Amino acid sequence: MGLFNKAKQAAEQAAQQMQQTGQPPQQQGGDGYVHVQGAGPIDPAVFGGPSTASVANDDPIWEPINGISLQDYADLAKECQARGVNDEAGMITVAQEKGWTAEDTKAALDGWVARMGQSQAVGQQFRRFLGY
Template sequence: MGFFKKDKAAPAPGGSDDSPRIGVSGMMANPAVLGGPSTTPLSPDDPLLQPIDGIGLAEYAAVAREAQSRGVTTEEGVAQIAQEQGHDPQVFAAAAAEWVSRMGQSMVVGQEFRRHLGV
């Protein structure tokens, strides 16, 4: 009892059930209201988190991490690293562009990318 008492039965923010969700913590408002990327939690099988032409977010992050460690800043350099890691450079470039687009749609995708990147 008291002003600061929390209702233990209340659903967690961003969801009303116990299903696994990946979400953005610490955001009080969803920037999507103003045209920004959404902070709405995503289920692990959400289409925004699915691989693009066989290149998942973890693979995209692995190439980005290697490019970062080598100081590579050009598309050609990133394509070379992708090829070294067994990806077709053209397929990887298209997938990378789509991953960037997805990050613009959902902050959750960006947070998952950073998690895979090791940041």
């Protein structure tokens, strides 16, 4: 029986118990969740979302994109926010003032957003760099 079938079966049993007794089933820990032995948290990457797995500091996902690090991208985003710039074209213009090429900036903007879509760790680090 697969993991999802076990979870479905456990949920059905919990629903039956609640119908019969009028009380939610007593679960280990009393947290209100139906626990299935062998089932743990499911990484959203399984369904095409960003992974919740931790990422090592030397993982290639942290490598700069065309010379633009995640810190650089966050600094650019903060500067653009302070200046009221809220579109990609404006961000590229501000980046050019820093000496970055439009092509490198576009690659970095697209690349860092894609990496955030692969790993929540990247998005969390980006928000830390922004000061959130």
